[in-house]
Amino acid sequence: MTEKQLPLIEKYRAKKFSEIRGQDMAVQEVKTFLKTFPKKRALILSGPPGTGKTCLTTALANEFNLELFELNASDLRNKASLEEVLKPATGQQSLFKKGKIILMDEADGITGSDRGGVTELIALIGKTSFPIIITANNIWQKKFSLLRQKCHMVPLKELKEPIIIEILKDVLTKENKKININTLNLIAKKSKGDVRSALNDLQLVINLGEEVFITDISDREKEDSIFNILKIVFQSQTDEKTINVYESTEMELDEISLWIEENIPTEYEGKALVKAYESLSKADVFKGRIYRQQHWRFLVYQSFFLSAGISSATKLKTNKFTQYKRPSRILKIWMANQKNAKKKSIVKKYSEQTHISIKKAMKESFLLPLILNNKQVQKELDLDENEQEYLLEKQGAIIVANNLNKFKL
Amino acid sequence: MENNSNIWTEKYRPKKFEEVVGQEDIIKKVQNLAKAMNIPHMLFAGPAGTGKSTLALIVVKDLFGVHWKENYLELNASDERGIDVVRQKVKDFARTKALGNVPFKVIFLDEADALTKEAQQALRRTMENFTGTCRFIMSCNYSSKIIDPIQSRCVVFRFKLLEKKDIEKRIKVIAEKEELQIDSSAVEMLYEASEGDCRRVINLLQAASSISPLISKELIDTLVSSAKPTDIKIVLEYALSGDFLKAKEKLLDVMLRESVSGTDIIKAIQKEVWNLQIDSELKVKLTEKTGEIEFRLVEGSDEFIQLEALLASFVLAGRGM
Numbered sequence: 097m098t099e100k101q102l103p104l105i106e107k108y109r110a111k112k113f114s115e116i117r118g119q120d121m122a123v124q125e126v127k128t129f130l131k132t133f134p135k136k137r138a139l140i141l142s143g144p145p146g147t148g149k150t151c152l153t154t155a156l157a158n159e160f161n162l163e164l165f166e167l168n169a170s171d172l173r174n175k176a177s178l179e180e181v182l183k184p185a186t187g188q189q190s191l192f193k194k195g196k197i198i199l200m201d202e203a204d205g206i207t208g209s210d211r212g213g214v215t216e217l218i219a220l221i222g223k224t225s226f227p228i229i230i231t232a233n234n235i236w237q238k239k240f241s242l243l244r245q246k247c248h249m250v251p252l253k254e255l256k257e258p259i260i261i262e263i264l265k266d267v268l269t270k271e272n273k274k275i276n277i278n279t280l281n282l283i284a285k286k287s288k289g290d291v292r293s294a295l296n297d298l299q300l301v302i303n304l305g306e307e308v309f310i311t312d313i314s315d316r317e318k319e320d321s322i323f324n325i326l327k328i329v330f331q332s333q334t335d336e337k338t339i340n341v342y343e344s345t346e347m348e349l350d351e352i353s354l355w356i357e358e359n360i361p362t363e364y365e366g367k368a369l370v371k372a373y374e375s376l377s378k379a380d381v382f383k384g385r386i387y388r389q390q391h392w393r394f395l396v397y398q399s400f401f402l403s404a405g406i407s408s409a410t411k412l413k414t415n416k417f418t419q420y421k422r423p424s425r426i427l428k429i430w431m432a433n434q435k436n437a438k439k440k441s442i443v444k445k446y447s448e449q450t451h452i453s454i455k456k457a458m459k460e461s462f463l464l465p466l467i468l469n470n471k472q473v474q475k476e477l478d479l480d481e482n483e484q485e486y487l488l489e490k491q492g493a494i495i496v497a498n499n500l501n502k503f504k505l
Numbered sequence: 506m507e508n509n510s511n512i513w514t515e516k517y518r519p520k521k522f523e524e525v526v527g528q529e530d531i532i533k534k535v536q537n538l539a540k541a542m543n544i545p546h547m548l549f550a551g552p553a554g555t556g557k558s559t560l561a562l563i564v565v566k567d568l569f570g571v572h573w574k575e576n577y578l579e580l581n582a583s584d585e586r587g588i589d590v591v592r593q594k595v596k597d598f599a600r601t602k603a604l605g606n607v608p609f610k611v612i613f614l615d616e617a618d619a620l621t622k623e624a625q626q627a628l629r630r631t632m633e634n635f636t637g638t639c640r641f642i643m644s645c646n647y648s649s650k651i652i653d654p655i656q657s658r659c660v661v662f663r664f665k666l667l668e669k670k671d672i673e674k675r676i677k678v679i680a681e682k683e684e685l686q687i688d689s690s691a692v693e694m695l696y697e698a699s700e701g702d703c704r705r706v707i708n709l710l711q712a713a714s715s716i717s718p719l720i721s722k723e724l725i726d727t728l729v730s731s732a733k734p735t736d737i738k739i740v741l742e743y744a745l746s747g748d749f750l751k752a753k754e755k756l757l758d759v760m761l762r763e764s765v766s767g768t769d770i771i772k773a774i775q776k777e778v779w780n781l782q783i784d785s786e787l788k789v790k791l792t793e794k795t796g797e798i799e800f801r802l803v804e805g806s807d808e809f810i811q812l813e814a815l816l817a818s819f820v821l822a823g824r825g826m
């Protein structure tokens with residue numbers, strides 16, 4: 097791959113401290129760490145993606161002429177493999193360069209399959225004769241608590257928008273390209289302080305043109321366009337334009353369907369309501385058929401019923417102005433799921449103990465608060481405090497709602 | 506451990522062939538097969554709560570004695586219904602040799618009719634390849650949902666709905682052990698409410714006993730009706746009165762709060778339609794529409810969209826249209 101074909105993000109990766117922007121404090125700390133080594137043997141650079149953690153390390157290696165020995169998430173990092181790879185590295189002298197830095201990149205990626213990885217890393221820090229730098233997005237997880245004590249911590253913050261814009265402008269000058277300042281602002285805003293994503297978006301704009309990018313990224317504009325679409329479907333005559341209305345949007349049909357469902361009841365009533373819902377229902381039937389049979393040709397029908405089908409109910413209604421609402425069902429379902437989580441965990445434990453499926457146990461769940469009402473049975477199912485509390489509450493509710501106290505002796 | 510469970514469906518689950526009520530023919534045949542220490546693959550077909558899982562458990566305990574747990578895998582196909590289950594869990598268990606002085610292992614696939622067709626296809630080879638080390642017992646409500654190649658590899662036993670006398674027998678045993686007082690009208694009520702499902706009978710009995718040792722017909726009746734989604738009536742009433750938004754909101758509330766599935770809601774609607782205060786011609790129309798929507802649901806459509814579409818028809822019916 098020639099230099100020219102390299103993605104921007106690689107081509108303009110900072111190689112010197114002077115090229116790293118907006119992280120002056122961190123640069124100082126890294127330098128001090130190296131100069132005072134082995135006062136602290138390891139350093140943790142923690143921060144969100146694209147804030148320069150890896151760049152800082154490579155720059156450090158370049159400026160001090162050190163060899164960089166890197167391990168990242170793509171390498172297996174359990175105890176045995178760390179030992180095997182790092183032990184020689186922590187001891188051997190480098191051939192041409194005077195020293196070495198060991199970079200443990202993306203430490204949050206040390207997972208379950210990297211058994212003993214963190215422990216081994218801590219052991220290595222105790223013995224190493226070369227500085228170790230660890231990068232991570234979230235170092236505040238519990239499994240890293242011991243590691244944190246052994247290391248010097250340097251937190252990195254998201255880059256401010258003006259700095260990102262500066263970086264983008266620099267790259268544009270070097271590439272001899274020009275793009276609209278509004279687009280630059282948009283990219284910077286969307287990046288939320290992540291230089292990598294900003295440069296990737298810039299690449300997209302350079303390759304595909306600005307228009308594509310703007311409609312693609314702006315959630316706001318996406319919403320504007322769904323409002324226009326709803327207006328066309330709900331309020332204008334059914335014609336060619338209606339049938340093709342969804343072609344102009346990036347929104348998926350499934351999401352559009354949620355918007356339509358939310359707004360039909362305020363838009364139509366009586367016969368028109370039935371008609372509109374019938375079309376929505378048919379569109380949904382075709383959607384189901386697409387999924388089950390993987391026959392994507394049915395998409396035509398789903399789209400047709402969702403557009404022209406619903407629109408054909410419009411002539412039955414008296415015109416009125418309505419404010420379109422954003423779909424609320426998904427959120428409601430999510431909230432209900434949170435509430436039902438306890439019930440589900442109880443039912444799951446019950447189903448395991450009684451040799452039945454969760455589905456079948458759910459059907460018995462209305463009786464469970466009464467059946468699982470004492471300590472022994474709760475212990476038998478290994479119910480935790482939250483679950484016991486839930487049962488007690490439900491039990492009280494059932495007794496009150498059905499006036500069961502009158503049966504008590 | 507299961508002998509002293511505090512959950513009555515476990516505590517009173519029959520542990521020997523002789524203790525099972527009803528299904529006499531099946532019990533006799535299966536007992537003889539187990540005696541020979543060589544069972545074929547078996548398919549237990551029949552309604553819920555008629556003793557399929559119970560019989561499977563008795564078979565493995567009879568075959569393996571104290572080693573039953575190591576040599577028995579129970580899978581609920583309705584919870585894990587994909588092909589991955591067959592490829593991984595079933596195969597992993599089936600391919601290793603049985604432990605202890607036992608000729609083979611047993612996999613109990615409960616509610617096997619919930620397995621996808623692909624999973625069933627994957628199963629047929631597995632059943633043949635590992636016959637040496639592993640036997641399958643499968644249960645299902647409808648044998649027609651099990652693909653023919655699997656049925657042909659199994660001895661099929663058809664479980665019947667438990668009769669009233671069988672259920673009565675069970676209730677009496679439990680009432681005596683738990684020191685409950687129960688009269689014949691309450692027994693009658695229990696039987697009717699359970700529709701022949703012994704699990705439901707025992708659960709109702711235990712729930713009732715948590716309120717009082719005196720089990721009356723009224724107590725059972727109250728418990729049973731507490732399970733019926735009466736809220737559905739409210740949903741329909743909102744719709745009939747023309748307030749679609751409120752009906753929609755209430756419907757969502759019922760479904761989410763108690764996590765009731767769309768198919769359960771539509772069953773409740775179908776039962777409720779006839780009790781509504783509307784012209785009988787409209788009832789026919791609405792029932793037809795309900796059937797159509799249930800069909801769409803079964804086909805795999807979105808339950809919220811479909812039920813809302815149905816409610817819209819109720820709004821129209823409320824206006825006599």
